[in-house]
Amino acid sequence: xxxxxxxxxxGLPEIAFTVNQHRVVVRAHSMDRLxxxxxxxxxxxxxxxxxxxxECGSCSILLDGVLVNSCLIPxxxxxxxxxxxxxxxxxxxxxxxxxQAFLHCGGAQCGIxxxxxxxxxxxxxxxxxxxxxxxxxxxxxxxxxxxxxYMQIFDAIAAYAGxxxx
Ligand code: FES
Ligand code: FES
Numbered sequence: 001x002x003x004x005x006x007x008x009x010x011g012l013p014e015i016a017f018t019v020n021q022h023r024v025v026v027r028a029h030s031m032d033r034l035x036x037x038x039x040x041x042x043x044x045x046x047x048x049x050x051x052x053x054x055e056c057g058s059c060s061i062l063l064d065g066v067l068v069n070s071c072l073i074p075x076x077x078x079x080x081x082x083x084x085x086x087x088x089x090x091x092x093x094x095x096x097x098x099x100q101a102f103l104h105c106g107g108a109q110c111g112i113x114x115x116x117x118x119x120x121x122x123x124x125x126x127x128x129x130x131x132x133x134x135x136x137x138x139x140x141x142x143x144x145x146x147x148x149x150y151m152q153i154f155d156a157i158a159a160y161a162g163x164x165x166x
Contacts, residue, residue, distance in 0.1 A: 013030065048112050057116045106152040
């Protein structure tokens with residue numbers, strides 16, 4: 001970052017929130033997209049941009065437990081909020097079991113949709129720990145995938161939920 005942009009940043013408001021259980025403070029325009037702040041300012045590039053206009057779900061995150069498209073959220077709106085991105089799922093260098101299920105079932109190909117799919121699944125499973133296949137289809141209806149044909153994704157979530165039942 002050069003001196004000019006530093007000077008520019010100093011004129012911007014501080015916006016504090018929590019990401020993956022870490023408190024962060026960024027200087028940004030209130031209307032900057034949360035997606036850009038996560039990726040470019042905080043280095044959390046696991047959140048992907050697909051359409052950039054709220055149609056594909058690639059940029060899905062959990063905002064105070066609610067599944068949202070981060071490309072549509074102005075960062076000024078998340079002051080004091082708790083955000084979960086895909087980076088917050090793995091612990092101690094080990095993938096979350098849901099991520100493992102995606103790997104095992106072939107639920108990820110190019111990977112652009114995968115973080116959003118997994119966070120949509122986390123949201124669904126927080127409401128319905130034992131989802132039916134119809135629940136899974138409904139829960140992921142806002143997330144598009146160009147590669148897998150969806151069945152491997154649905155199977156991964158069903159496999160994880162079955163495992164969680166045991
Ligand atoms: Fe946000 Fe497509 S990039 S919904
Ligand atoms: Fe490529 Fe879903 S794996 S868009």
